[in-house]
Amino acid sequence: QSALTQPASVSGSPGxxxxxxxxxxxxxxxxxxxxxxxxHHPGKAPKLLIHDVTQRPSGLSNRFSGSKSGNTASLTIxxxxxxxxxxxxxxxxxxxxxxxxxxxxxxxxx
Amino acid sequence: xxxxxxSGGGVVQPGRSLRLSxxxxxxxxxxxxxxxxxxxxxxxxxxxxxxxxxxxxKYYADSVKGRFTVSRDNSKNSLYLxxxxxxxxxxxxxxxxxxxxxxxxxxYWGQGTLVTVSS
Numbered sequence: 001q002s003a004l005t006q007p008a009s010v011s012g013s014p015g016x017x018x019x020x021x022x023x024x025x026x027x028x029x030x031x032x033x034x035x036x037x038x039x040h041h042p043g044k045a046p047k048l049l050i051h052d053v054t055q056r057p058s059g060l061s062n063r064f065s066g067s068k069s070g071n072t073a074s075l076t077i078x079x080x081x082x083x084x085x086x087x088x089x090x091x092x093x094x095x096x097x098x099x100x101x102x103x104x105x106x107x108x109x110x
Numbered sequence: 111x112x113x114x115x116x117s118g119g120g121v122v123q124p125g126r127s128l129r130l131s132x133x134x135x136x137x138x139x140x141x142x143x144x145x146x147x148x149x150x151x152x153x154x155x156x157x158x159x160x161x162x163x164x165x166x167x168k169y170y171a172d173s174v175k176g177r178f179t180v181s182r183d184n185s186k187n188s189l190y191l192x193x194x195x196x197x198x199x200x201x202x203x204x205x206x207x208x209x210x211x212x213x214x215x216x217x218y219w220g221q222g223t224l225v226t227v228s229s
Binding site: 003036051052092099 | 171205
């Protein structure tokens, strides 16, 4: 159950787009379309942004989108806003009803 | 509205035990799988355990297998995590989270309860 690999930090200016990668293996991301993404403002509860690789929960802004290629999933945030500054985590189903998270990416809005 | 509220955290010595609780409200607790996820200080999220909607299936991360036990009481809308043989590396903020379809869609989370393992 090795953690998925995410960049430690990314940054962008308001209005720009950024992409956060999440690299796993053929035992998790590569074999299951069960990747989800979470936004976490410190001190608050994490928030589900994307599930099943590309699906957004009802009511969530379409500025957030997800994709996957091989063993790597990605989260793209378009039209960056100040309130997007937070930590972002990917998560994948691994095997036998176990899950694995990424190490997290700190997004800074410049 | 949907709410999950964790409790039971505190300071505990290495080797001792602690029981966390998660009180659910605002939804039909008995039809959802529930998870525990933790975050060590300065670290990322780590999946800990899951229990199926009826409590019949339980799965654990390798890091806690054999030491932690997840359970639920649907009559009380409550989730539990019994933690034994605690280690320093178990120090973390522990969250409970609802799983929308037992596929890893953690759609509602609590604010967490802090466990500190220290002598």
